[in-house]
Amino acid sequence: MTEQKTKSALERVLIKDLKNHIGKDVKIAGWVSAIRDHGKVAFAVLRDRTGTVQAVASEEYNDTALPDTRKLRDQWVAEIVGEVKERPDKMKKDELNGELELGIKSVTILSEASELPFDMEADLNLDTLLDYRPLTIRRQRSRDIFTVSATIVREYRNVLIENDFTEFQAPALVGGDAEGGAEVFKVEYFNDKDAFLATSPQLYKEIMTGAFERVFTIAKIFRAEKSATTRHLAEITQMDFEMGFIKDHTDVMDMLEKVTRKVSEKVAEKHGDILERMGTRPASLPEGPYPRFTLRETQNILKQEYGIDAIGEPDLEPEHERKICEYALKEFGSDFVFITEFPTKKRAFYTYPDPNNPEWSYSFDLLFRGLEINSGSQRMHNYDQMVEIIKERGMDPEVFSFYLQMHKYGIPPHGGCSTGLERFTARMLELKNVKEAVPFPRDMNRIDVLLSGN
Amino acid sequence: MTEQKTKSALERVLIKDLKNHIGKDVKIAGWVSAIRDHGKVAFAVLRDRTGTVQAVASEEYNDTALPDTRKLRDQWVAEIVGEVKERPDKMKKDELNGELELGIKSVTILSEASELPFDMEADLNLDTLLDYRPLTIRRQRSRDIFTVSATIVREYRNVLIENDFTEFQAPALVGGDAEGGAEVFKVEYFNDKDAFLATSPQLYKEIMTGAFERVFTIAKIFRAEKSATTRHLAEITQMDFEMGFIKDHTDVMDMLEKVTRKVSEKVAEKHGDILERMGTRPASLPEGPYPRFTLRETQNILKQEYGIDAIGEPDLEPEHERKICEYALKEFGSDFVFITEFPTKKRAFYTYPDPNNPEWSYSFDLLFRGLEINSGSQRMHNYDQMVEIIKERGMDPEVFSFYLQMHKYGIPPHGGCSTGLERFTARMLELKNVKEAVPFPRDMNRIDVLLSGN
Numbered sequence: 023m024t025e026q027k028t029k030s031a032l033e034r035v036l037i038k039d040l041k042n043h044i045g046k047d048v049k050i051a052g053w054v055s056a057i058r059d060h061g062k063v064a065f066a067v068l069r070d071r072t073g074t075v076q077a078v079a080s081e082e083y084n085d086t087a088l089p090d091t092r093k094l095r096d097q098w099v100a101e102i103v104g105e106v107k108e109r110p111d112k113m114k115k116d117e118l119n120g121e122l123e124l125g126i127k128s129v130t131i132l133s134e135a136s137e138l139p140f141d142m143e144a145d146l147n148l149d150t151l152l153d154y155r156p157l158t159i160r161r162q163r164s165r166d167i168f169t170v171s172a173t174i175v176r177e178y179r180n181v182l183i184e185n186d187f188t189e190f191q192a193p194a195l196v197g198g199d200a201e202g203g204a205e206v207f208k209v210e211y212f213n214d215k216d217a218f219l220a221t222s223p224q225l226y227k228e229i230m231t232g233a234f235e236r237v238f239t240i241a242k243i244f245r246a247e248k249s250a251t252t253r254h255l256a257e258i259t260q261m262d263f264e265m266g267f268i269k270d271h272t273d274v275m276d277m278l279e280k281v282t283r284k285v286s287e288k289v290a291e292k293h294g295d296i297l298e299r300m301g302t303r304p305a306s307l308p309e310g311p312y313p314r315f316t317l318r319e320t321q322n323i324l325k326q327e328y329g330i331d332a333i334g335e336p337d338l339e340p341e342h343e344r345k346i347c348e349y350a351l352k353e354f355g356s357d358f359v360f361i362t363e364f365p366t367k368k369r370a371f372y373t374y375p376d377p378n379n380p381e382w383s384y385s386f387d388l389l390f391r392g393l394e395i396n397s398g399s400q401r402m403h404n405y406d407q408m409v410e411i412i413k414e415r416g417m418d419p420e421v422f423s424f425y426l427q428m429h430k431y432g433i434p435p436h437g438g439c440s441t442g443l444e445r446f447t448a449r450m451l452e453l454k455n456v457k458e459a460v461p462f463p464r465d466m467n468r469i470d471v472l473l474s475g476n
Numbered sequence: 477m478t479e480q481k482t483k484s485a486l487e488r489v490l491i492k493d494l495k496n497h498i499g500k501d502v503k504i505a506g507w508v509s510a511i512r513d514h515g516k517v518a519f520a521v522l523r524d525r526t527g528t529v530q531a532v533a534s535e536e537y538n539d540t541a542l543p544d545t546r547k548l549r550d551q552w553v554a555e556i557v558g559e560v561k562e563r564p565d566k567m568k569k570d571e572l573n574g575e576l577e578l579g580i581k582s583v584t585i586l587s588e589a590s591e592l593p594f595d596m597e598a599d600l601n602l603d604t605l606l607d608y609r610p611l612t613i614r615r616q617r618s619r620d621i622f623t624v625s626a627t628i629v630r631e632y633r634n635v636l637i638e639n640d641f642t643e644f645q646a647p648a649l650v651g652g653d654a655e656g657g658a659e660v661f662k663v664e665y666f667n668d669k670d671a672f673l674a675t676s677p678q679l680y681k682e683i684m685t686g687a688f689e690r691v692f693t694i695a696k697i698f699r700a701e702k703s704a705t706t707r708h709l710a711e712i713t714q715m716d717f718e719m720g721f722i723k724d725h726t727d728v729m730d731m732l733e734k735v736t737r738k739v740s741e742k743v744a745e746k747h748g749d750i751l752e753r754m755g756t757r758p759a760s761l762p763e764g765p766y767p768r769f770t771l772r773e774t775q776n777i778l779k780q781e782y783g784i785d786a787i788g789e790p791d792l793e794p795e796h797e798r799k800i801c802e803y804a805l806k807e808f809g810s811d812f813v814f815i816t817e818f819p820t821k822k823r824a825f826y827t828y829p830d831p832n833n834p835e836w837s838y839s840f841d842l843l844f845r846g847l848e849i850n851s852g853s854q855r856m857h858n859y860d861q862m863v864e865i866i867k868e869r870g871m872d873p874e875v876f877s878f879y880l881q882m883h884k885y886g887i888p889p890h891g892g893c894s895t896g897l898e899r900f901t902a903r904m905l906e907l908k909n910v911k912e913a914v915p916f917p918r919d920m921n922r923i924d925v926l927l928s929g930n
Contacts, residue, residue, distance in 0.1 A: 034721065051721050053686075053886060070721075071640060071689040097886040132721075133857055135886030156881035159687040168687065172643045186525060189626045191713045191897070193916045194648060194673075194696050197923040208664045209673065212702065212710075212920040215927050219648075219663065226916060229610040232507075233619050235525040242648050242696060248666065256666075259645045267488065267505050267524075267586075403587055424924045427610035432507060432551040432589030443645070462647045462680060466666040469651040470878045473669050 032103060038072035040119055043106045047127065050075065051101045053160065054094045055142065064091045066126070068102060077102050077124040090129040096142065097135035097160070103128045148455060152468060159461060166296040168461060170289055171447040175240060177288045178261050178441070181281045187263055188234040192223030192241040198421060205246035207256075219244035222440065224372070225425045227264040228401060231436050232428055238263035240443075248466055252455040253340075253393065255444060256464040264438030271374070271384040271400040274437040275360055278388060278396060279312050282358060282441075289450055302452040305390070308356040312388075316363040320346050336368045344392035362386040371415050372408070374400035374437070384437070391449040398439020405429035486557060492526035494573055497560045501581065504529065505555045507614065508548045509596065518545045520580070522556060531556050531578040544583040550596065551589035551614070557582045602909060606922060613915060620750040622915060624743055625901040629694060631742045632715050632895070635735045641717055642688040646677030646695040652875060659700035661710075673698035676894065678826070679879045681718040682855060685890050686882055692717040694897075702920055706909040707794070707847065709898060711918040718892030725828070725838040725854040728891040729814055732842060732850060733766050736812060736895075743904055756906040759844070762810040766842075770817040774800050790822045798846035816840040825869050826862070828854035828891070838891070845903040852893020859883035 032049040040048065052070035059065075063080045079091035083105075094100060104124040114121045139154060140146065142161055151158050158164055179189070195209065195217045211217035223241040230237040243260045263281075268274060290297070290304030297304060315323065320338065324330040328345050332338070338346070338361065350359035366375045366383040374384040385399035402408040408429050412419045419426065447459040457463040467473060486503035494502065506524035513519075517534045533545035537559075548554060558578040568575045593608060594600065596615055605612050612618055633643070649663065649671045665671040677695040684691040697714045717735075722728060744751070744758030751758060769777065774792065778784040782799050786792070792800070792815065804813035820829045820837040828838040839853035856862045862883050866873045873880065901913040911917040921927060 051888065071642075099886045099888045132888050133859075133883075133886045136859075136884050138885065154881060156683045156686060156879065157885045159683060165687050168644060168684075169642065171645075175643060175645075176637065183630065188525075188623065189629060190622060190915055191625075191629075191696075193711055193918060193923075195698070195711050195918050195923060197925065207671075210662045211923070212700070212927070217661075217918075217923055229613060230622075230915065232610060233613040233622065240694070242645075244649070246666070257647055257649050405587075405590075425610065427608060429587075430590050431592065431611045432553045432587045434505065434553045434586050461644055461684065464647060464649050464671075469647075469649060469665070469671055471651065473665075473667070 034101075036072045037068065037070045037075045038118065040075055040106050040122060040124070044108050044122060045106065047103065047105050048124075049101055049103045050077075050124065051132070052099070054096055054098045054100060057094055057096065059092055062088075064088060066091055066094050066100075066102070068100070068124075073118045075119040075122070075124055077104060077126050079126040079129075082125060083127045087126045087128060091126055093131070094129065095135060096138055097157070098131060099133040099135075101130040101132060102126055103130075148457060149472070151458070152463065153471065155462065155470070162299065164461075166293075166299055167447065167451060167453070167459060170293055170296055170451060171443065171459060173289055173292060174285050174446055174450065175259075175261065175443055177285045178281055179238070179240070181284045182236075182238045182263055185236070185277065185280070187236040187238045187265075188230075190227075190230050190234075190237055190239050192220070192226045192239040192262070194220050194242050194244070196220045205248075207244050207246045221245060223260065223262050224370070224440075227262055227438060228372070228433070228436065229425070229428050231264050231266045231438075232431075232433055235266040235434075236263070237265075250466060252457070253445070254465070255456060255460060256466065259443040259460075261441045261443055261446075262438065264436060266434040266436040268400060268435055268437050270435075271362070271386055271398065271437050274398050274400070274439055275314070275362075275386055275388075278398065278439055278441075279358070282388070282390070282396075282446075283307055285446075286357075286450070297451075300451045302450075305450065306351060306355050306357040308354050310354075312356055312358045312360055313350045313354045314360040314362055314386075315346070317361055317365075318363070320361050323349055336365045338387075338394075340393075343389050343394060347389050347392045350389075357391050359389050360386050361389060369399060371411055371417070372399075372401045374402055374435075386439075388439075388441075390446065391452065393445055393449050395445045395449060396439050396441040398437065400435065400437035403429060403433045403435050488555075490526045491522065491524045491529045492572065494529055494560050494576060494578070498562050498576060499560065501557060501559050502578075503555055503557045504531075504578065505586070506553070508550055508552045508554060511548055511550065513546055516542075518542060520545055520548050520554075520556070522554065522578075527572045529573040529576070529578055531558055531580050533580040533583075536579060537581045541580045541582060545580055547585070548583065549589060550592055551611070552585060553587040553589075555584040555586060556580055557584075602911060603926070605912070606917065607925065609916065609924070616753065618915075620747075620753060621901065621905060621907070621913060624747055624750055624905060625897065625913060627743055627746060628739050628900055628904065629713075629715065629897055631739045632735055633692070633694070635738045636690075636692045636717055639690065639731065639734070641690040641692045641719070642684075644681075644684050644688075644691055644693050646674070646680045646693040646716070648674050648696050648698075650674045659702075661698050661700045675699060677714065677716050678824070678894075681716055681892060682826070682887070682890065683879070683882050685718050685720045685892075686885075686887055689720040689888075690717070691719075704920060706911070707899070709910060709914060709917055709919060713897040713914075715895045715897055715900075716892065718890060720888040720890040722854060722889055722891050724889075725816070725840055725852065725891050728852050728854070728893055729768070729816075729840055729842075732852065732893055732895075733812070736842070736844070736850075736900075737761055739900075740811075740904070751905075754905045756904075759904065760805060760809050760811040762808050764808075766810050766812045766814055767804045767808045768814040768816055768840075769800070770836075771815055771819075772817070774815050777803055790819045792841075792848075794847075797843050797848060801843050801846045804843075811845050813843050814840050815843060823853060825865055825871070826853075826855045828856055828889075840893075842893075842895075844900065845906065847899055847903050849899045849903060850893050850895040852891065854889065854891035857883065857887045857889050 035048040056067040207219040286305035388396035444459040489502040506522040510521040661673040740759035842850035898913040
């Protein structure tokens with residue numbers, strides 16, 4: 023076992039801060055992302071978490087800098103000590119550290135790397151991208167995607183916290199499938215008993231409103247649907263919130279609009295460079311509220327504007343979602359559009375029916391750039407009505423007795439919604455496949471590696 | 477289906493803000509938490525997410541206020557419109573809204589509640605507490621615990637974000653047990669294949685350091701150990717971070733100390749009232765660094781100070797953890813103490829051995845008030861050495877080939893650690909059982925309800 027401690031006594035400087043050290047000797051550390059050998063000089067581009075810089079070795083300082091630099095290869099990890107030099111004006115570039123370069127004095131190799139299976143910035147298909155995830159996660163494109171994803175979840179939480187929401191941890195292991203309908207993964211629990219993986223934190227967040235009124239959870243949910251589309255995953259990060267004392271579902275929509283607007287503004291503000299690299303633009307946000315259409319209004323618009331006859335259908339097809347988003351952008355300058363009042367029987371059992379037209383519900387979807395990223399509603403809060411609905415749907419209230427304590431012991435009118443982090447990220451960056459928006463996506467064919475045929 | 481819309485056009489006022497409305501009519505909404513009927517007057521205490529207030533009904537305003545108030549029962553949900561009145565000086569109390577009361581003008585019932593099975597503030601055993609979770613979550617004690625838990629996770633994240641850590645979502649579904657050793661839950665995956673529930677986000681966060689150097693994840697982990705202790709759960713919320721370009725494990729310890737110190741300070745600052753109600757005190761933080769003892773030093777202290785002979789043992793027993801914490805508090809004024817350099821063979825395979833004494837490792841535990849709440853180490857970063865160790869431990873490197881790409885393609889010296897949110901919360905509030913620190917704990921006997929014997 024050999025030790026590779028730092029040779030230099032200098033403190034490490036982050037690459038983004040080099041401009042503050044012009045004329046001085048510094049130590050930087052990172053991954054080699056390019057090498058060019060011109061004989062009497064060699065160039066190495068080093069990347070750390072804050073950026074990249076070009077370092078150049080010649081025989082200017084000593085005999086070892088140039089040969090040591092020549093040894094470096096793509097993805098090797100190294101510390102470089104050198105002098106921060108301003109470039110001549112005609113060599114300056116309009117990019118991070120474009121005005122300087124590092125004159126290499128010494129190189130310490132921290133880790134070598136095998137020869138790469140492909141060029142790091144090559145165009146890869148999804149299977150190769152995922153087969154080599156520990157390597158491809160380092161690509162500019164991957165770092166960009168997961169930087170934006172981290173900003174989305176952070177700002178989503180921040181807005182909720184500013185609005186008095188309390189965070190809690192919803193369980194992933196559950197005793198049954200509360201939502202009904204979705205395909206569920208079964209877990210071998212203790213003593214030959216079965217448990218299941220949660221398909222939603224729904225019942226738990228409703229229960230938590232009894233203590234805190236306003237709660238949120240960033241929860242994993244699991245869907246055993248045999249779907250291999252560009253929109254589906256087996257394991258999803260869901261950003262859920264729920265709020266009490268609402269007048270109806272529009273209070274939830276107002277809060278969701280506040281959250282998604284702020285998230286979109288923050289992504290635009292912080293990540294203009296990423297949006298540009300990804301070839302997209304900031305989300306278009308209308309000055310007024312997001313457009314809101316009932317399902318029936320939506321179907322009329324689809325008919326009039328696009329000649330699509332879906333009138334009377336209980337839900338929107340993917341193509342309908344794309345078209346109504348196209349319309350919302352054209353007419354309202356909005357990449358977001360709410361669709362409301364879906365048929366009660368097509369929504370989960372706890373959805374609150376419109377008291378004046380009980381076949382329609384106080385429910386909504388939020389579409390973003392052609393895709394549903396959020397679904398929500400007001401929920402039933404009256405115990406007797408909830409029990410009655412459970413029976414009408416052919417389910418056994420006894421199965422829900424734990425959950426129904428909430429209604430039995432007094433819960434206010436409340437509602438909430440659920441945003442898929444991966445879908446939100448994918449549409450923010452206009453990724454074709456939601457799987458690209460997850461570092462380690464799970465689907466029916468893959469858990470890290472492709473599942474073999476046996 | 478009947479509608480229970482707000483009768484009053486007044487905007488709801490939060491109970492904590494009533495003091496700004498003295499002399500005015502307001503509407504409040506919340507849960508009834510106490511009722512006293514004195515014949516000509518009746519009192520109701522109403523709780524919302526911000527506090528409680530006493531409301532009083534008499535025949536002062538109209539004929540309906542008093543009889544409507546008398547109908548209210550514990551946990552009913554109501555809106556009350558009334559006048560905010562200053563209490564006479566001799567009736568003032570030193571508590572939230574102790575200087576005022578609400579003169580009830582009208583009551584609107586939003587939800588009724590069945591008669592409660594016990595008094596809300598009664599001393600309940602753990603099984604009753606959990607059997608009735610949707611109700612008991614509303615108790616002052618439960619709200620206090622989960623308020624503190626939310627602060628802990630928020631501040632933990634905040635400090636990491638301030639220190640350049642990038643958040644990512646580690647998967648819960650994995651293809652095998654990466655840590656080796658822990659009992660693992662099996663999941664029926666697609667097409668008759670098995671998957672497993674993650675026992676740690678370890679390998680994923682190491683992989684992510686390749687892109688971001690510094691990463692964290694708030695991840696669910698699952699342990700199928702048949703333990704029914706006060707320290708174990710089957711589903712745990714783990715706050716994990718990992719950082720690259722470290723000199724050794726002490727860099728990780730420094731960061732962990734920064735995080736836990738800030739979390740403890742924030743809890744003390746924001747939740748003095750809760751700590752008082754729970755009968756505990758803020759965590760004691762030394763002015764200097766947390767005390768740090770190697771395992772061997774710890775065993776010597778246990779021998780000298782407490783006559784406990786555990787010299788040569790590979791780990792600490794729970795009683796040893798309590799004693800060394802007692803010692804750290806007494807001698808250093810610290811509720812936190814690091815134990816370092818455990819035997820290499822007792823730690824996970826990726827743990828970095830001390831290059832000078834390879835049988836001891838660059839590992840640590842952080843103990844807090846008598847309990848291990850965090851475990852961490854420097855990790856192996858050299859590919860050849862990692863493969864060799866995997867073989868030495870009798871495992872097959874091929875099983876780890878996905879993970880080993882990280883080492884194969886260059887990773888810097890790195891390390892990290894993992895804090896259990898429930899244990900941290902439990903010790904912060906001196907809860908006897910970690911299960912009380914989770915809203916919906918899972919163990920071998922319970923998923924929401926007790927698992928039946930069949």
